[in-house]
Amino acid sequence: MRTTNTSKPVLAGLPAWVPHAALQYLAHTEIGLPIRELARKSGCHASTVLRQVRRFETRRDDPLIDAVLRKLGAGLERQASLPANADKKENTQMQAVVQDKNPDIETLTQDAQRILRRLCETGAVLAVAVDMEKAVVVRDGPHATNTRTAVVDRKIAEAMALQDWISAEKVGKITRYKITSVGRAALANMLSNPEALKHHELAEAPAEFADQHRVWGERTVRDSETGQPRKVRYNLAESPLTALARRRDRNGEPFLSDGMVTAGERLREDFELAQMGPRVAQNWDRFLTGGGRGGFAMDSGVGNGPEGGRLRVAAALSDLGPGLSDVVLRCCCYLEGLESAEKRLGWSARSGKIVLRIALMRLKQHYDETTGPGGGMIG
Numbered sequence: 001m002r003t004t005n006t007s008k009p010v011l012a013g014l015p016a017w018v019p020h021a022a023l024q025y026l027a028h029t030e031i032g033l034p035i036r037e038l039a040r041k042s043g044c045h046a047s048t049v050l051r052q053v054r055r056f057e058t059r060r061d062d063p064l065i066d067a068v069l070r071k072l073g074a075g076l077e078r079q080a081s082l083p084a085n086a087d088k089k090e091n092t093q094m095q096a097v098v099q100d101k102n103p104d105i106e107t108l109t110q111d112a113q114r115i116l117r118r119l120c121e122t123g124a125v126l127a128v129a130v131d132m133e134k135a136v137v138v139r140d141g142p143h144a145t146n147t148r149t150a151v152v153d154r155k156i157a158e159a160m161a162l163q164d165w166i167s168a169e170k171v172g173k174i175t176r177y178k179i180t181s182v183g184r185a186a187l188a189n190m191l192s193n194p195e196a197l198k199h200h201e202l203a204e205a206p207a208e209f210a211d212q213h214r215v216w217g218e219r220t221v222r223d224s225e226t227g228q229p230r231k232v233r234y235n236l237a238e239s240p241l242t243a244l245a246r247r248r249d250r251n252g253e254p255f256l257s258d259g260m261v262t263a264g265e266r267l268r269e270d271f272e273l274a275q276m277g278p279r280v281a282q283n284w285d286r287f288l289t290g291g292g293r294g295g296f297a298m299d300s301g302v303g304n305g306p307e308g309g310r311l312r313v314a315a316a317l318s319d320l321g322p323g324l325s326d327v328v329l330r331c332c333c334y335l336e337g338l339e340s341a342e343k344r345l346g347w348s349a350r351s352g353k354i355v356l357r358i359a360l361m362r363l364k365q366h367y368d369e370t371t372g373p374g375g376g377m378i379g
Contacts (some may be wrong), residue, residue, distance in 0.1 A: 014072055015102045015159075019345060022162060023071070024049050025056040027372055030073040062168050063175055064128060068158035070101065102209055103155055111156045116165060116187040118150045119179035126166055126177040128157055139242070145258050149265050240331040240338050241265070244353055255353070260360035263367055264332040267316055271333040273309030319366045324359035331356055 014023065027033045028049075035053070039046040060066045071314065115137060118124055123140035135157040137150040156178070160166050165183030169176045179187075241264045246253040315332075319324040326345060330336040331352075336344075337353040347355070359369070 008204070010190060015104065017103075017105050017108055017159060017163070018072065019163060022050040022072075024052045026069070026076060028053050028059075028072055028106065030076045039313065063130070063171060064154075064161035064168075064177075068102070068155075068162050071158075102147060103153075103159055108159050111152055112160055112165065113190050114178060115150055115152050115156070115160065116183055116190075117272075119166065119177075119287060120184065120187070124149065124158060124179075125169070126152075127174055128177065129174045147258070147262055147265055150269060218296070224292065240335065240341075240356075241268075242265065244338070247353075255326045256357060256360065259364045260302060260357070263364040264328065264360055266367055267313065267328060267363060268332050270309040270312045270316075274313055315370070316363060316366055320359060320362055322353065325360055327356045328359045328363060 014026075020042075024038050027038055028035060036046050039049045042049065056065075056069070060069060065099050071122050096199070115126065118137045118139075123137055124137055125139075128135045134156050135152050135154055136148055137152070138146045138148050140146060148288060157166070160183070161168075163182075163186065165186050166177040167180050169178055173336050178298060241256075241261060245254070245256045245261050274336050317329060323328060327341060330341045330344070331338060338356065339349075341347075342349060343351040345352075
């Protein structure tokens with residue numbers, strides 16, 4: 001279990017998200033502070049600091065952790081090289097250089113939530129290639145295929161590895177990372193308390209056996225019957241689309257083709273990108289039946305998320321039309337279960353999967369016509 005350390009960091013000028021144990025390691029290896037001095041400053045026993053230092057030295061076999069520690073250490077060396085009489089402006093400029101090479105807390109929180117949610121899905125890994133500036137989340141498909149579901153900057157992946165949210169399965173030219181139990185707990189805390197990372201409050205909470213492989217999230221949607229906002233609880237580790245993709249029809253063929261799954265993932269990725277703005281509550285309700293869909297305008301200023309993602313989602317939903325846009329928005333974006341969607345829409349039992357399949361066929365056609373096969377994903 002990861003505990004919260006309330007002692008002050010021993011170093012200044014480094015990003016606020018750097019774990020306390022990593023600060024201890026850098027202070028000892030880069031600046032040369034003795035173990036006992038670090039222990040006195042932190043209010044702990046020297047053996048505790050020694051274990052922290054040894055652990056991070058061992059973890060440097062991970063290429064992401066080694067890279068971020070080298071960058072942080074280089075920044076400390078440049079700060080240490082400043083003369084003792086250096087003015088405040090020089091110190092501020094040097095600290096700004098260190099901060100510029102690493103993400104700030106807001107960026108890390110936004111991107112980490114997006115990537116950790118994807119890594120909770122069954123068969124998902126984060127692939128990082130040598131000398132590449134981007135990392136890619138891929139998910140093993142039910143038919144021996146891989147689906148790319150997200151792309152993130154390498155520096156975000158480095159920060160996530162340093163936090164122990166992801167761990168390497170096998171190191172090589174392409175290193176594959178999986179989410180850890182600490183990462184699942186951190187995601188749950190970030191979803192319930194967005195300020196947790198700033199205060200180092202991402203402690204792992206005990207979980208029941210059945211919940212060990214589930215990460216519950218919530219989305220606020222407007223009820224199509226009452227018009228009132230309501231919260232939808234969903235399991236981030238299993239979306240309705242991935243569950244349906246494992247099924248087969250009466251002839252033994254996959255119920256959803258790889259192209260249909262990819263189309264649904266494209267829509268979800270753009271949907272999540274559109275939420276990453278100053279206002280995360282985008283008004284997509286007009287695309288739901290009974291939600292007043294007729295008045296939508298592409299330039300109506302719906303939300304302030306990244307413009308490209310918002311416009312692509314709006315174009316796709318408009319192309320699908322009533323009914324089809326309902327089911328893909330609920331199941332692919334809101335991650336609402338098929339049974340729940342059927343009940344909300346007043347459909348007969350087990351009809352939702354047929355309508356969703358038709359909607360995904362039409363969505364795939366939309367993407368093929370607008371962005372071309374395989375295009376349109378971030379990165």
